Amino acid sequence: xxxxxxxxxxxxxxxxxxxxxxxxxxxxxxxxxxxxxxxxxxxxxxxxxxxxxxxxxxxxxxxxxxxxxxxxxxxxxxxxxxxxxxxxxxxxxxxxxxxxxxxxxxxxxxxxxxxxxxxxxxxxxxxxxxxxxxxxxxxxxxxxxxxxxxxxxxxxxxxxxxxxxxxxxxxxxxxxxxxxxxxxxxxxxxxxxxxxxxxxxxxxxxxxxxxxxxxxxxxxxxxxxxxxxxxxxxxxxxxxxxxxxxxxxxxxxxxxxxxxxxxxxxxxxxxxxxxxxxxxxxxxxxxxxxxxxxxxxxxxxxxxxxxxxxxxxxxxxxxxxxxxxxxxxxxxxxxxxxxxxxxxxxxxxxxxxxxxxxxxxxxxxxxxxxxxxxxxxxxxxxxxxxxxxxxxxxxxxxxxxxxxxxxxxxxxxxxxxxxxxxxxxxxxxxxxxxxxxxxxxxxxxxxxxxxxxxxxxxxxxxxxxxxxxxxxxxxxxxxxxxxxxxxxxxxxxxxxxxxxxxxxxxxxxxxxxxxxxxxxxxxxxxxxxxxxxxxxxxxxxxxxxxxxxxxxxxxxxxxxxxxxxxxxxxxxxxxxxxxxxxxxxxxxxxxxxxxxxxxxxxxxx
Amino acid sequence: xxxxxxxxxxxxxxxxxxxxxxxxxxxxxxxxxxxxxxxxxxxxxxxxxxxxxxxxxxxxxxxxxxxxxxxxxxxxxxxxxxxxxxxxxxxxxxxxxxxxxxxxxxxxxxxxxxxxxxxxxxxxxxxxxxxxxxxxxxxxxxxxxxxxxxxxxxxxxxxxxxxxxxxxxxxxxxxxxxxxxxxxxxxxxxxxxxxxxxxxxxxxxxxxxxxxxxxxxxxxxxxxxxxxxxxxxxxxxxxxxxxxxxxxxxxx
Numbered sequence: 001x002x003x004x005x006x007x008x009x010x011x012x013x014x015x016x017x018x019x020x021x022x023x024x025x026x027x028x029x030x031x032x033x034x035x036x037x038x039x040x041x042x043x044x045x046x047x048x049x050x051x052x053x054x055x056x057x058x059x060x061x062x063x064x065x066x067x068x069x070x071x072x073x074x075x076x077x078x079x080x081x082x083x084x085x086x087x088x089x090x091x092x093x094x095x096x097x098x099x100x101x102x103x104x105x106x107x108x109x110x111x112x113x114x115x116x117x118x119x120x121x122x123x124x125x126x127x128x129x130x131x132x133x134x135x136x137x138x139x140x141x142x143x144x145x146x147x148x149x150x151x152x153x154x155x156x157x158x159x160x161x162x163x164x165x166x167x168x169x170x171x172x173x174x175x176x177x178x179x180x181x182x183x184x185x186x187x188x189x190x191x192x193x194x195x196x197x198x199x200x201x202x203x204x205x206x207x208x209x210x211x212x213x214x215x216x217x218x219x220x221x222x223x224x225x226x227x228x229x230x231x232x233x234x235x236x237x238x239x240x241x242x243x244x245x246x247x248x249x250x251x252x253x254x255x256x257x258x259x260x261x262x263x264x265x266x267x268x269x270x271x272x273x274x275x276x277x278x279x280x281x282x283x284x285x286x287x288x289x290x291x292x293x294x295x296x297x298x299x300x301x302x303x304x305x306x307x308x309x310x311x312x313x314x315x316x317x318x319x320x321x322x323x324x325x326x327x328x329x330x331x332x333x334x335x336x337x338x339x340x341x342x343x344x345x346x347x348x349x350x351x352x353x354x355x356x357x358x359x360x361x362x363x364x365x366x367x368x369x370x371x372x373x374x375x376x377x378x379x380x381x382x383x384x385x386x387x388x389x390x391x392x393x394x395x396x397x398x399x400x401x402x403x404x405x406x407x408x409x410x411x412x413x414x415x416x417x418x419x420x421x422x423x424x425x426x427x428x429x430x431x432x433x434x435x436x437x438x439x440x441x442x443x444x445x446x447x448x449x450x451x452x453x454x455x456x457x458x459x460x461x462x463x464x465x466x467x468x469x470x471x472x473x474x475x476x477x478x479x480x481x482x483x484x485x486x487x488x489x490x491x492x493x494x495x496x497x498x499x500x501x502x503x504x505x506x507x508x509x510x511x512x513x514x515x516x517x518x519x520x521x522x523x524x525x526x527x528x529x530x531x532x533x534x535x536x537x538x539x540x541x542x543x544x545x546x547x548x549x550x551x552x553x554x555x556x557x558x559x560x561x562x563x564x565x566x567x568x569x570x571x572x573x574x575x576x577x578x579x580x581x582x583x584x585x586x587x588x589x590x591x592x593x594x595x596x597x598x599x600x601x602x603x604x605x
Numbered sequence: 606x607x608x609x610x611x612x613x614x615x616x617x618x619x620x621x622x623x624x625x626x627x628x629x630x631x632x633x634x635x636x637x638x639x640x641x642x643x644x645x646x647x648x649x650x651x652x653x654x655x656x657x658x659x660x661x662x663x664x665x666x667x668x669x670x671x672x673x674x675x676x677x678x679x680x681x682x683x684x685x686x687x688x689x690x691x692x693x694x695x696x697x698x699x700x701x702x703x704x705x706x707x708x709x710x711x712x713x714x715x716x717x718x719x720x721x722x723x724x725x726x727x728x729x730x731x732x733x734x735x736x737x738x739x740x741x742x743x744x745x746x747x748x749x750x751x752x753x754x755x756x757x758x759x760x761x762x763x764x765x766x767x768x769x770x771x772x773x774x775x776x777x778x779x780x781x782x783x784x785x786x787x788x789x790x791x792x793x794x795x796x797x798x799x800x801x802x803x804x805x806x807x808x809x810x811x812x813x814x815x816x817x818x819x820x821x822x823x824x825x826x827x828x829x830x831x832x833x834x835x836x837x838x839x840x841x842x843x844x845x846x847x848x849x850x851x852x853x854x855x856x857x
Contacts, residue, residue, distance in 0.1 A: 355724035502667050503704035503763075507718035507770060508694035517717060521708050600708075 046132055053133035056576070065567035066577045067194040071215070072560065073574070076396020076551050086399070087219045089261045094223050095230040096253060101175055102234025103246050108174040115177070116157035123150030179228055186224045189217035258406050259377055276379065279333075284375040287339045291371065292364040294343070299350040299360045307354075311347035318344045335378045342370060352510070395470065396551035398581065404474055404552075405539040411478040412538075416485025417524075421515060423486065424493050434486070441483035446544055449476045454548040473545050481538050488530040492523030525600050532593035536586045553578050618643050618678055618774055618805045619664060625672035626659055626829075633659045634670065635829040643773075646806045648816040648837075651826035652852060657809045660826070661776050664807065665696040678773055694722055697767030701779040703759040705751035705766070711738070712747040715766045723770065730769075737765040741795050757788030761795055768799075775799065777808040813857065817841055825849050 028038045055061070066073070075086060123146075130143035161170055238246065298307045318340040324330055325337060346367055353363040395403050422434030441449070453476030454469055496519050504514035524531070546555035557574030561567055619641040626634035633656045641647050649657040662668045663675060666682050666689050675682045677692050706714050715734035719725040725733070738744045741761040743754075751759050760780055767775060777796065781789040793815050800806055800819045810816065816823055816837055823840040825833045825848075833846045841857075844850050 356726075358726070359724060497702075497704075499700060499702050499704035500706065503698075503700065503706070505667060506665055506693060506696075506698035506700075507766065508690060508722040509718060510690065510722075513721050517721070518706055522706075525708060 049129075050132045050134060053129055053135075055572075057133060057135055057139075061573055062567060062570050063573055065561055065564075065570040066573050069556075069561050069564075069567075069574075070194075072397060073553060073556055073578070074398045076400065076556060078396070078399070085264055087223070089264060090223055091226050092257065092261060094227040096250065096257065098227045098230025098232075099234040100250050100254075102231050102238055103243070103250055105238070106175050109171040110174050110177050111171040112157055112161050112169070115172070116154045118154075119150055119157065120154030123147045123154060126150060175231065179224075179231075182224055182227070186217070186220050189220055255410070256373070258403075258410060262403065262407075280335075280375065280379050283333070283335065283339075284371055287343070287375075288368045288371045291339075291343045291346070292367050295346055295350055295367050296360055296364050298347050299353045299355075299363055301354040303351075303354070307351055308348070311344060311350065314340065314344035314347050335375060338374065338378065339371065342374060346370075352512075397556050398553050400470075400545070400550060401539075401542045401553045403470075404477060404542045404545060404550075407474050408477045408481055408538055408542075409535055411474070412482040412485055415478065415482035417489050417520060419482060419486035420489035420493055420523075421520070423490055438483045438486050441480055442487075444480075446477070446480050446541060447547055449480050450544060450548045452476065469548075469550070473548065473550060477538075477542075477545075481534070484534055485531065488527050488534060489523060491530065492525070492527035493519065495526045496522045528593055528597050528600070532589060532596075536589050539585060539589070540582055553581065616643050617641070617676075618645070619807070620676040621660075621664075621673065622675075623673035624660070624663060624670045624675060626656075626663060626668065626670045633829050634663070636673070637826075637829070637831055638673075639824060639831060639834070641805065641807060643805055644803045645821045646800045646804075646819055647808070647822050647824060648820040649807065649809045649824045649826060650811075650813075650816065650852070651832075655826045656829035657826050658778050659829075661778050661807055661809050664774075664776060665693050665698055667698075694718075694770055695772055696774045696776060697770060697772035698776045699760070699763050699767055699778065699780045701782050703751070703756070703763045703783070705759055705763055707751050709750075710747070711743075711749055711751065711754070711762050714751065714762060715769045718766070719769050733769060734765070737768050738762070740768075740798075741765045742791070755788060756784045757791045760784065760788075760792045764792075764795055764799075774805045774807070777806065777810065779809050779811070781810065781812055811856070813841070825852065827852070 029035045071080075075083075078086065126143055126147035130140050130147060133140070133143070135143075297303075298310060300307075318337070321332060321337045321340055325332065325334075350363065353359055419434045419438060422430040423438060425431055425434075450473060453472040457472060457476075500518055500522065501514065504518045509517065543552055543554040546552050551560065557578045558571060561574050562569050562571040617640050619639075621637050621639050624634050624637040625632065635656075637656075637660055639647075649661065651657045659668055663670045663682075664677060669684070670682070678695055680688050680692055682688065682692065705711075706717070709717065712731060712734050715737060716727070716730040719730040719733060720727060735744060735747060738747055741764055743758050743761055746754055746758060746762070751762065754762065764775075764780075780796070781792050784792065789812070793812060796806070796808070796815070797819050808815070808820070818837075820837050822834060823837050824831055825840065825844075825846075827848055833840070833844060833849045840849070841853065844853060
């Protein structure tokens with residue numbers, strides 16, 4: 001990154017500092033209408049907060065229903081003895097997060113002044129709660145004490161570290177501040193009695209074995225340590241490897257992780273290694289070496305049209321394999337069919353790499369990586385599960401919500417971009433097909449599509465072919481979301497100036513190069529706000545999968561927990577909790593998109 | 606005329622014969638016939654809407670002509686995609702609105718086409734880009750984004766980007782019209798150096814000083830037709846056509 005140009009500024013006008021009293025007068029009580037509005041909305045706000053606090057803190061609330069059922073809400077019926085896989089998954093994500101933070105040099109710092117203001121604000125909010133919440137005097141005093149402690153910590157930070165200009169000097173790295181906050185949360189698992197506990201002889205004793213805190217405090221501590229360890233490790237090695245390569249590697253890992261981690265959660269580790277050694281590995285090698293050789297030859301610069309003819313031959317053979325599969329003419333591993341399609345597509349684009357030896361070898365390397373990854377994924381998905389689970393799917397609760405949302409977003413993104421390109425393309429067939437697809441999907445409610453895919457689609461599938469319920473849901477949801485995504489991207493595509501197309505043409509780029517290097521990046525940059533809006537929508541609307549029988553977060557909170565004999569009819573607590581969960585995730589996405597916009601706005605004219 | 610002299614001694618780079626172009630019912634080019642020789646610098650003048658930009662854009666087929674023939678460096682422009690790609694990699698173009706790629710750094714703007722069209726190795730392309738940026742006088746801006754540069758700097762980057770493909774012909778479509786007055790000179794200086802270096806150039810511009818000083822030949826267009834052509838001295842001092850005289854009296 002280049003250094004920003006430093007402009008010489010002769011003198012900056014003094015910042016007018018206003019006393020709180022002046023601020024209040026200017027912003028809240030400037031004139032009579034303003035005063036009336038302030039009073040009315042202030043009263044409404046206080047009433048609403050009081051009602052909410054009254055609801056949360058009421059003695060009738062049984063928050064134990066939530067704390068005790070946390071496992072159900074997070075992972076539903078996932079067998080407890082296999083939980084190590086879930087933890088492995090979370091641990092991998094933590095390690096990735098730590099490494100990513102290190103590789104991107106998350107160098108932000110939080111000033112002590114800001115932190116102390118936060119602490120003081122929290123204290124002030126506690127004090128406000130203590131005053132307006134409908135609670136007993138005893139607990140009111142408890143809240144006030146907490147508020148006083150927070151306020152004094154904040155004031156202590158403010159005045160204790162006060163530097164030359166009225167504000168405290170010094171700052172802490174944002175990363176470590178966040179780690180510290182997470183550490184406090186983890187520590188609370190060790191100290192605060194969540195769930196079913198009774199206070200007996202001065203000690204909290206677990207009443208039943210179903211509490212979440214006891215079973216997870218150790219794993220969560222390990223997760224926290226992994227996060228910090230990965231970060232420190234990343235900081236340690238980041239000077240020794242080239243940054244761009246490390247970043248590329250991490251991005252690839254992030255994109256592959258949903259597929260690989262899902263495999264870890266879903267599959268039993270001891271599957272048939274003999275089959276792998278006798279069939280899968282030789283097959284992969286055959287395609288990697290044979291296909292690589294073919295591609296190396298096909299990308300010879302002096303080959304001319306023969307390359308394209310051979311590629312079309314490959315494509316016809318690949319298509320024929322699928323037709324044969326549909327009619328059952330001859331058996332063939334699905335993996336072989338898919339690999340032939342991949343080979344044909346690679347052969348079709350091989351003239352683009354017709355260049356010196358180095359470029360062609362790089363092309364072949366890309367092919368070998370593609371074969372390795374695709375064969376690994378196909379093997380992973382094809383190998384049978386030995387996990388025995390109750391319920392319709394192996395995932396449930398928050399993990400199901402996350403799984404469906406992440407996978408749908410990952411899969412619908414490329415599909416949506418392709419559809420948007422198709423709809424704006426000059427080729428009539430692509431345009432008509434994309435338009436028909438987008439408009440017909442947008443004309444159908446999501447619930448209908450989910451019903452179609454989970455209940456009706458299996459009836460149409462050829463004999464012997466099955467689709468797992470979760471796969472059906474994700475497929476339907478992806479197709480639905482892609483249509484909306486395409487429209488958002490199309491908006492971005494239309495905002496790209498005609499001059500950009502002309503400039504790309506004038507320097508001799510081919511249409512696909514123009515699209516990939518010039519048009520789509522600019523279109524996506526413009527579409528960030530609507531795309532994030534849609535991502536939030538996709539995340540929240542995963543709650544609709546409850547209707548087709550999946551046990552997502554909403555269904556467990558609204559129907560499963562209230563049906564337990566112990567917590568019969570206890571519904572509101574769970575609903576409030578999941579509202580908070582949805583809100584936190586959605587709000588984080590929204591915040592992140594603001595950051596992203598700022599960052600990519602760099603080159604903006 | 607110098608065009609004829611050039612015709613005899615040098616090979617023809619651009620040959621247009623009876624080129625017609627319509628936008629719907631509006632005829633933008635009417636039987637344009639002209640030949641531009643190697644290393645020749647031709648300035649195209651004319652009032653706005655006279656078809657000069659349309660003509661220059663037909664030469665690398667950003668616009669398709671409908672009648673007549675255009676032969677660039679021995680290749681005729683038809684709908685055949687390979688011919689178009691071949692010609693575009695030999696013809697550089699500089700636009701009025703620069704049309705730099707805003708999401709790429711200056712260096713990436715310049716190296717993109719050599720890397721992907723010429724398949725030049727990355728290090729070679731970057732070395733070449735740095736040389737070209739040096740040549741247009743802004744080597745220190747390589748890591749910036751176009752939006753961080755002034756208009757004149759952006760236009761010079763655009764020239765470097767076109768030159769990176771080592772074109773045999775450079776087309777300039779009103780390269781200084783969108784610039785603030787104090788930045789025009791820096792762009793014209795680069796273009797003058799280019800002309801002195803022997804580049805075949807076709808320039809649509811309103812910069813009469815540039816035309817007078819640098820051009821080998823001036824072509825005057827109006828209503829899609831070539832009205833008059835000749836050497837700058839002939840054109841500015843002793844025009845034959847009334848329409849030319851009227852135009853010159855309006856702008857000089």
